[in-house]
Amino acid sequence: LFSPSTTRPSTTPNVIRRRARDAALDVLRGPPPTTSRRNLKNVKDVQGAFTDVKFGAAYSYRWREDDPRWLVLFSENGGRGLFQLETDAEIKIPKSCWNKASDKLAKHERCGETAQLMYVGPSSISDKNDGLNCYEGGFLQPAPTNSPTEAPCLDRICWETNRNKVQAFDCENHPYPIQIFKYSDSDYYSVKELDQASGAYNDVFDLTWFDGHINAAALYDAGEDGQFAFASMGGELCRFDASDKVCFDTELQLGGKPNVGAIIDTTYYYARSLGDGKSTGRAIYTVDGLQHDAPTFYDDVLVEFSEDVISGKILDFAGVKEDAGGVCVTTACDGRYLLGLAKDFSLVLVRINGDSHLPEAYAYLPSYVDWSLAQAAFGANFTGVTETQEGFGAAYAYEINAVNLRVFFTANAGEGLFEVVLPIDVDALDGCWNEGTDRSEHSACASAPAGTSVVVWAGPSDSTSSNDGLNCKDGMGRPTPQPTHSRPPTSSQPSRMPTPQPSYEPTPKPSPQPTPMPTSFMYPRWEDDSVQPWDCAEHNWPLQILKEEGASSYSLEELDTTTGLYNKLYDMPNDPSHVNAAAMHIGAQEIYDDDFPTVYTMMAAIDGHLCRFDSNTSICFETALEEKKPNSGAILSNTYFYGKSIGKYGGERFYYVEDINTDTPKFHDDYKFKVSNSLFAGQILDVSAALEIGDEIVEDGQAGMQYLIGMGGNYEVFVVRIGPTGEPEAYAVVPSDVVPPGSERAVPGLIEGVAGGTNYGNIGVACSSPLNEFVENFAFASADDCWSSCAAAHGEALVAVTFYPADNGCYCQDDCTCLEACDDCELVARQGMQPPDNCASGDAQYSYSYACGEEESAVLACMFDAQASGTVLDDDFYVGTDDDPTDDDGVVVETCADVQGAPFFVESCASAPAVCGDLVQRHTECLYEHQAAEVLGLNCSLNCSSTLAPTPAPVAAPATPAPVAGPAPVNTPTPAPVAGAAPATPAPVHTAFTEG
Numbered sequence: 002l003f004s005p006s007t008t009r010p011s012t013t014p015n016v017i018r019r020r021a022r023d024a025a026l027d028v029l030r031g032p033p034p035t036t037s038r039r040n041l042k043n044v045k046d047v048q049g050a051f052t053d054v055k056f057g058a059a060y061s062y063r064w065r066e067d068d069p070r071w072l073v074l075f076s077e078n079g080g081r082g083l084f085q086l087e088t089d090a091e092i093k094i095p096k097s098c099w100n101k102a103s104d105k106l107a108k109h110e111r112c113g114e115t116a117q118l119m120y121v122g123p124s125s126i127s128d129k130n131d132g133l134n135c136y137e138g139g140f141l142q143p144a145p146t147n148s149p150t151e152a153p154c155l156d157r158i159c160w161e162t163n164r165n166k167v168q169a170f171d172c173e174n175h176p177y178p179i180q181i182f183k184y185s186d187s188d189y190y191s192v193k194e195l196d197q198a199s200g201a202y203n204d205v206f207d208l209t210w211f212d213g214h215i216n217a218a219a220l221y222d223a224g225e226d227g228q229f230a231f232a233s234m235g236g237e238l239c240r241f242d243a244s245d246k247v248c249f250d251t252e253l254q255l256g257g258k259p260n261v262g263a264i265i266d267t268t269y270y271y272a273r274s275l276g277d278g279k280s281t282g283r284a285i286y287t288v289d290g291l292q293h294d295a296p297t298f299y300d301d302v303l304v305e306f307s308e309d310v311i312s313g314k315i316l317d318f319a320g321v322k323e324d325a326g327g328v329c330v331t332t333a334c335d336g337r338y339l340l341g342l343a344k345d346f347s348l349v350l351v352r353i354n355g356d357s358h359l360p361e362a363y364a365y366l367p368s369y370v371d372w373s374l375a376q377a378a379f380g381a382n383f384t385g386v387t388e389t390q391e392g393f394g395a396a397y398a399y400e401i402n403a404v405n406l407r408v409f410f411t412a413n414a415g416e417g418l419f420e421v422v423l424p425i426d427v428d429a430l431d432g433c434w435n436e437g438t439d440r441s442e443h444s445a446c447a448s449a450p451a452g453t454s455v456v457v458w459a460g461p462s463d464s465t466s467s468n469d470g471l472n473c474k475d476g477m478g479r480p481t482p483q484p485t486h487s488r489p490p491t492s493s494q495p496s497r498m499p500t501p502q503p504s505y506e507p508t509p510k511p512s513p514q515p516t517p518m519p520t521s522f523m524y525p526r527w528e529d530d531s532v533q534p535w536d537c538a539e540h541n542w543p544l545q546i547l548k549e550e551g552a553s554s555y556s557l558e559e560l561d562t563t564t565g566l567y568n569k570l571y572d573m574p575n576d577p578s579h580v581n582a583a584a585m586h587i588g589a590q591e592i593y594d595d596d597f598p599t600v601y602t603m604m605a606a607i608d609g610h611l612c613r614f615d616s617n618t619s620i621c622f623e624t625a626l627e628e629k630k631p632n633s634g635a636i637l638s639n640t641y642f643y644g645k646s647i648g649k650y651g652g653e654r655f656y657y658v659e660d661i662n663t664d665t666p667k668f669h670d671d672y673k674f675k676v677s678n679s680l681f682a683g684q685i686l687d688v689s690a691a692l693e694i695g696d697e698i699v700e701d702g703q704a705g706m707q708y709l710i711g712m713g714g715n716y717e718v719f720v721v722r723i724g725p726t727g728e729p730e731a732y733a734v735v736p737s738d739v740v741p742p743g744s745e746r747a748v749p750g751l752i753e754g755v756a757g758g759t760n761y762g763n764i765g766v767a768c769s770s771p772l773n774e775f776v777e778n779f780a781f782a783s784a785d786d787c788w789s790s791c792a793a794a795h796g797e798a799l800v801a802v803t804f805y806p807a808d809n810g811c812y813c814q815d816d817c818t819c820l821e822a823c824d825d826c827e828l829v830a831r832q833g834m835q836p837p838d839n840c841a842s843g844d845a846q847y848s849y850s851y852a853c854g855e856e857e858s859a860v861l862a863c864m865f866d867a868q869a870s871g872t873v874l875d876d877d878f879y880v881g882t883d884d885d886p887t888d889d890d891g892v893v894v895e896t897c898a899d900v901q902g903a904p905f906f907v908e909s910c911a912s913a914p915a916v917c918g919d920l921v922q923r924h925t926e927c928l929y930e931h932q933a934a935e936v937l938g939l940n941c942s943l944n945c946s947s948t949l950a951p952t953p954a955p956v957a958a959p960a961t962p963a964p965v966a967g968p969a970p971v972n973t974p975t976p977a978p979v980a981g982a983a984p985a986t987p988a989p990v991h992t993a994f995t996e997g
Contacts, residue, residue: 683714
């Protein structure tokens with residue numbers, strides 16, 4: 002039952018009795034059901050399932066388009082499960098917790114803070130292993146199965162309806178401010194681009210095919226798929242191009258004619274003449290989830306806008322999601338804002354709620370207007386205006402590069418193009434925020450110092466009407482030729498600005514620079530490109546490189562998070578002797594270059610060298626790694642970090658290799674710190690990589706940092722901080738609390754819970770079922786987890802599960818014909834199932850449990866007494882004879898003599914254990930006698946002794962007897978086959994008989 006090297010864990014008498022019964026009856030059962038798991042060891046030591054753990058595989062996913070975070074996961078080598086590090090709340094690591102090179106090793110300390118860790122699913126045992134994964138999107142249940150259920154779309158575009166009907170806007174050729182407007186003498190709207198030198202608007206395309214109202218326009222950034230134009234078209238929110246449109250089904254508020262529109266991330270904001278004193282001009286509405294075919298249309302309002310505060314009306318907004326890396330509207334740089342200009346140049350700053358994405362407050366800031374550029378263009382005597390004639394109908398927000406956000410507005414009556422100076426001192430806005438729907442309490446900001454809001458005239462612009470603005474967010478400053486002027490606008494309202502003398506040319510803006518990840522991850526520049534990129538669309542689940550028990554080679558396998566099983570993808574090429582410290586290099590798109598899509602390349606330490614590989618080949622750098630057999634590895638940008646058994650002896654360190662996307666990487670042998678072995682249990686066997694992209698992973702007083710994260714042997718979180726020059730500069734160790742499964746903070750869908758099942762708890766009974774599949778994973782913390790795993794494996798066929806909490810045993814069942822007694826078990830059954838009656842003698846699917854109850858009880862009592870008195874049953878419990886299924890082929894029984902001589906009966910008798918063997922043999926005789934009576938109507942008196950030569954002398958427990966000899970040849974002739982009879986099979990015994 003157990004291998005000789007395994008010590009039987011101490012446990013309760015009831016568990017011992019159940020194990021003894023399983024052992025005694027194992028010779029009567031068929032082989033366990035096969036699974037997709039490939040030759041991995043079973044978990045034997047079920048005691049201490051959450052102590053002395055080894056996390057040999059770490060994963061980092063960037064997940065949730067809405068409020069994105071890092072999903073950091075660890076799978077435990079001993080099969081104890083998959084665990085998730087809580088990242089919705091920052092890990093608090095004060096300055097005093099960081100251990101640096103200047104600190105003596107003996108003085109290193111671990112933090113008094115606590116991190117949160119959650120068990121989120123099963124994972125099988127793995128050895129000689131390391132984890133890696135694709136970065137984008139993350140993953141949700143269900144895991145890949147034969148009939149997978151489609152996971153939620155996490156891309157920037159999830160449109161299935163008419164996905165390709167509308168094309169992305171041509172940002173490459175039209176980077177400057179765009180307006181949609183209709184000339185007073187025109188029957189259709191036009192899309193035009195501002196010529197910054199002249200202020201004229203030049204043709205992009207006309208919308209002659211649409212004759213309804215168009216306004217409230219904005220561009221949606223769909224990442225590498227481009228930027229798509231959206232607008233209110235006839236009261237519907239639509240994406241459109243030069244020739245067509247695709248609209249959402251739900252109609253917009255405001256009578257179908259909003260004229261204010263902006264997009265922040267995946268949320269569309271719209272309003273109508275905000276502040277004009279009408280009921281339609283008091284609120285901003287939202288549409289959330291633009292990347293889907295059916296976004297959510299909200300009519301919730303947290304704040305209304307007062308016409309007594311706003312001068313004129315707000316006719317357009319620019320939307321910005323701040324990024325601590327540099328895209329900042331305010332000095333706090335941690336929120337989402339809409340910006341609008343009132344008729345008198347006052348700035349309306351609207352604060353967006355971080356959770357609901359609804360506007361929650363606004364500040365109205367009088368502005369200082371800087372006309373110096375206009376004076377340079379029109380003469381020193383030019384004084385400008387104190388108020389525009391018709392307000393600002395078009396707004397634009399540009400992210401010039403990672404640290405340069407610029408927001409512009411054009412005035413409808415032709416006063417010009419104006420820029421709002423950013424960032425705004427958020428501390429100056431204390432007491433300025435207007436909240437709630439009681440507009441009578443709202444007021445303009447009087448407490449902010451003069452100059453808090455500054456607006457600069459930036460260039461000329463012609464007058465426009467029935468208009469709205471939009472722009473490609475990364476367009477301004479790109480080295481694109483100015484568009485050629487075509488038809489100048491005609492308007493009954495002449496431009497209020499004189500003809501420039503001389504013509505104003507704005508100072509060229511710097512070319513956009515890559516923003517933080519993913520665009521900072523550079524495209525591979527290896528001359529030899531024979532190693533193929535990894536297919537993340539097909540295999541986005543956690544991966545491991547491991548060596549299966551008994552295997553001669555390493556293999557790449559994918560974790561099914563519902564069952565915990567690893568599905569083999571392929572063997573590692575070139576038969577390496579050592580593979581570990583694996584990670585995924587992310588070669589992101591070169592900015593503005595659609596010829597270079599994101600590619601993922603798998604890399605690992607292979608026989609002491611850093612190599613990239615696929616299923617067919619591997620290519621290695623010539624320089625050897627500092628550690629010949631590292632077992633933890635991660636990649637940040639173009640730097641590979643690696644170490645070996647961190648914390649095993651104390652003094653281990655992390656090394657790194659820069660520029661791994663080239664053929665000439667730089668291998669570093671320097672290091673900033675060593676790691677103490679006294680701050681965490683066990684060793685750090687893998688780390689995942691994470692960097693702060695707007696969100697904060699670690700609360701340590703520093704923003705935009707990069708980290709390596711691992712897990713110690715007692716669930717300690719191990720964090721390495723990467724310094725500004727790319728080297729590991731310090732580390733910290735934070736204890737963690739393990740949150741129970743099913744926590745609301747866990748990954749949605751990663752654990753299905755008890756959906757579809759009712760947990761009856763320990764009521765002393767279990768279902769009798771033809772299927773009674775034992776799930777080989779002892780990481781289940783509850784019957785609910787057992788139900789989840791069985792449901793993933795069997796789907797609608799699952800009826801019930803039996804869970805033994807004492808040793809985490811889990812059995813899947815596809816029927817509940819009757820209820821049989823069980824010790825210390827918990828029952829979960831399908832919701833709405835009517836409980837059956839208790840099993841009568843012979844009714845249970847496992848007839849040996851009742852048909853031969855006295856004989857079974859005698860076996861259990863004998864074995865229980867033997868174990869309780871110290872007799873070890875590990876290596877002498879069975880003689881070791883295995884049933885040979887091939888010698889049952891063609892065997893048909895119709896008489897008691899046939900049963901007595903059948904191979905399945907002979908071998909069952911011979912395989913009886915040495916301890917209590919005579920009682921087990923009597924139980925075997927009883928079971929086959931019962932089956933002969935039920936199936937063939939025979940009244941047999943079977944005798945194991947007559948099948949064996951010599952018959953082992955019975956040995957009374959608890960003494961250990963001499964080994965029992967194997968079965969002697971049986972000279973019983975094979976009976977003639979019976980027509981219509983199926984070949985007999987070995988155990989379980991009730992399948993050995995068929996009616997002829």
